Amino acid sequence: MEVWELVEDLYPGFEGEMRRVEEVLLESIPQSTPGELYSASRHLIAAKGKRIRPALVLLSFRAVNPEGELEGVLPIAAGIELIHTATIIHDDIIDLAVMRRGVESVNAKWGNHIALLAGDLIFATAFGLIGSHPMGELSRVVSQACRQLAEGEVLETLHTGNASITEEVYLEIVERKTASLFWASAKCGALAGGGRREEVEALGSFGYLLGIGFQMTDDLLDVVAGEKVLGKKVGMDISSGKPTFMVLHALRNTSGERRRELEEMLKKGSVDVDRVLEILQSAGSIEYAKRRAEHFIRRALARLDGIRDTRAKQALRAIAEYAILREF
Numbered sequence: 001m002e003v004w005e006l007v008e009d010l011y012p013g014f015e016g017e018m019r020r021v022e023e024v025l026l027e028s029i030p031q032s033t034p035g036e037l038y039s040a041s042r043h044l045i046a047a048k049g050k051r052i053r054p055a056l057v058l059l060s061f062r063a064v065n066p067e068g069e070l071e072g073v074l075p076i077a078a079g080i081e082l083i084h085t086a087t088i089i090h091d092d093i094i095d096l097a098v099m100r101r102g103v104e105s106v107n108a109k110w111g112n113h114i115a116l117l118a119g120d121l122i123f124a125t126a127f128g129l130i131g132s133h134p135m136g137e138l139s140r141v142v143s144q145a146c147r148q149l150a151e152g153e154v155l156e157t158l159h160t161g162n163a164s165i166t167e168e169v170y171l172e173i174v175e176r177k178t179a180s181l182f183w184a185s186a187k188c189g190a191l192a193g194g195g196r197r198e199e200v201e202a203l204g205s206f207g208y209l210l211g212i213g214f215q216m217t218d219d220l221l222d223v224v225a226g227e228k229v230l231g232k233k234v235g236m237d238i239s240s241g242k243p244t245f246m247v248l249h250a251l252r253n254t255s256g257e258r259r260r261e262l263e264e265m266l267k268k269g270s271v272d273v274d275r276v277l278e279i280l281q282s283a284g285s286i287e288y289a290k291r292r293a294e295h296f297i298r299r300a301l302a303r304l305d306g307i308r309d310t311r312a313k314q315a316l317r318a319i320a321e322y323a324i325l326r327e328f
Contacts, residue, residue, distance in 0.1 A: 003322040007055070011062070011315040014055075017070060021054045024078040028125050040110045040118040044085050047101040052214070053185040054081045055319065060189030060203045062312035064196070072133060073192040079129035080142065080185050086122040087149055087181075089115055094157070130188075138188050145184035152176025156242060163251055163263045165243055174215045175208075182211030202303045206316065209300035214323050216293035219244035220286065223277055245292060250283040258282070294324050 008014045025045050032038045054077035061073045089106045091097070093115050098108040107115035131139050155173045159165045186207030190200040222244065243251075243266060250262060258279050265276065280286050300320050307313050 003319060006318050006322070007315045010318055011059070011311040014315065017058050018051065018055065020070065020074055021058070021077045024074050025081060028078060028082065028129060029122065036110060036114055037117060037121060040106050040114050041121050043106050043109065044089065044101055047103045049101050051081065052319065053084050053181060054078065056182065056185035056207055057189040059312045059316050060186040061193040063203065063307055063310055063316060064190050064199050065193035066310050066312065068193055073189065075129040075132055076138060076188050076192055079126040080181065080188065082122050082126035082129070083142070083146065084181060086119040086126065089119040089122070133192065135191060137191055141184050141187055141191070145180040148176040148180035160242060161267050163243060163266050165248065167245065167248055170243065170245055170248060171212070174212055178215040179208045179211030182214065183208035199307055202306050206300050206303040209296050209303065210320050210323060213293045213296035213300065216245055216289060216296065217324060219246060220289050220293070223273060223280065224286065246280050246285040246289040249285040249288045250280050253283040253285065254279060297324055
């Protein structure tokens with residue numbers, strides 16, 4: 001069973017609520033002129049994605065306010081998804097990516113110049129949606145997450161091709177680039193739902209730890225999954241020179257020709273995915289990465305213990321547990 005089907009079983013009505021978010025997303029970037037800019041901006045929104053961030057917003061809202069009216073939180077969920085979309089457009093420019101969400105990347109289809117401006121337009125739209133909510137703290141939370149996203153992007157750029165960075169540095173990049181927006185998603189949902197301070201902090205922490213585990217699994221899928229699952233080219237992270245958790249482990253636990261091969265692929269961006277997979281398996285790096293990802297997911301689940309028992313809470317648990325398997 002796919003994760004969203006499981007969530008719908010646990011929390012009937014979820015699919016309908018997510019369709020309302022989808023409507024806000026598409027309405028937020030209309031067909032307008034210049035046509036190239038708006039078509040480029042709508043491209044990945046129409047292609048969709050995992051939509052885990054808006055799901056976290058809605059389910060965190062429902063976890064603290066099961067019967068609340070969603071009208072005010074829908075723009076928050078849509079705005080956070082727009083921010084994520086803008087960041088991946090900018091990421092694809094940096095990484096020279098040609099495929100995203102199973103379709104041609106924005107930069108590959110329209111060029112870097114329009115892609116950059118499309119990302120900017122999406123960011124501006126996102127903050128317009130989030131700023132429309134009367135609770136000013138929501139904008140402050142999202143602004144903090146966006147600053148951390150930028151910091152994480154620069155940290156990753158500074159360490160691209162660097163085979164000697166520590167796991168601590170890798171985690172710092174992940175915390176900023178991925179966990180920050182997961183944290184903002186869950187925290188904003190709880191804030192908008194009027195949750196008690198301890199509920200808001202617990203759900204924010206849940207999102208943060210889930211984000212770390214989610215990214216670790218994403219790094220794993222970059223090598224072991226097919227393009228159908230990823231929606232992008234397999235091996236993109238390594239070919240971009242990004243030393244992921246598994247690669248760092250393999251570099252520490254292998255030597256000789258295998259280590260030199262891995263270092264060379266990181267530096268030159270020329271990747272033989274089958275050979276990388278062989279090296280990672282021989283070093284035990286894939287199992288290690290799975291264990292570390294599960295460690296953070298279990299910590300995330302523990303943060304839900306203090307939240308009242310609702311259908312939404314059970315759905316959040318299901319998303320976290322499924323995140324380790326990650327084919328959604």
